Amino acid sequence: MTSKNVVILYGSNYGFTERYSRWIAEDLRELETQPTVILSPIAEATDELIESADVLIVGASYLGGFLTGAPTLRKRREAMAKVPHRVFFTVCFNGLAVYPREYLDNRVLKSYKEEIAGGRPMFHFRGGLDLSQMTRTHKTVLAGVRTAYKLKPHANEYDKQMVESFDNGGGDYTNREDTKPLVATVAEMLQK
Ligand SMILES: Cc1cc2nc3c(=O)[nH]c(=O)nc-3n(C[C@H](O)[C@H](O)[C@H](O)COP(=O)(O)O)c2cc1C
16 A cells, blocks of 8 residues: 655744654554654745645644734645645644633634635644844843733633743643644544
């Protein structure tokens, strides 16, 4: 049996989504079907690379309503449409701990359009903050968010985690275990 190709494209500013992509790649390479797994930042993806995939996985971090790299990847819709299996994931500070699944699913649908993402499996993971790497603009935005959360009369656990992470130079809520359902979904696709 010839091995199938999985292409993982990621949009990541500070490495959290890239880390999830690497974890997923490692687990997929361990599967009995032994797929060839290629990782690439969205910015470096070509139509040829996308079209070579039996399964395309697109991961992107969520920053204030937008998915990292989505405008770039949207231009490759025709190539994406040729891939039989497509899977999407997002990474953000709050993840499903705070956002309803439907909300994050909709961010994906809006970003890549219904024809590409509609009815496709979607997963949502928690990331973190790393202030040592962060651009001045991003820090300024988050400083505003931090102040707003700090002033909230009933801050929840996740609001507090955000404030703490900001004040401590960072915080990491990534969890490799959370990728297992995605890996299982792709494993099934590779059997077909
Ligand atoms: C400017 C900015 C805005 C953000 N907005 C949100 C947000 O609205 N909701 C959220 O849960 N996380 C938000 N985050 C947190 C990121 O989603 C989180 O840092 C993520 O792990 C980044 O992943 P990446 O390094 O792969 O880009 C924001 C981060 C930055 C820097």
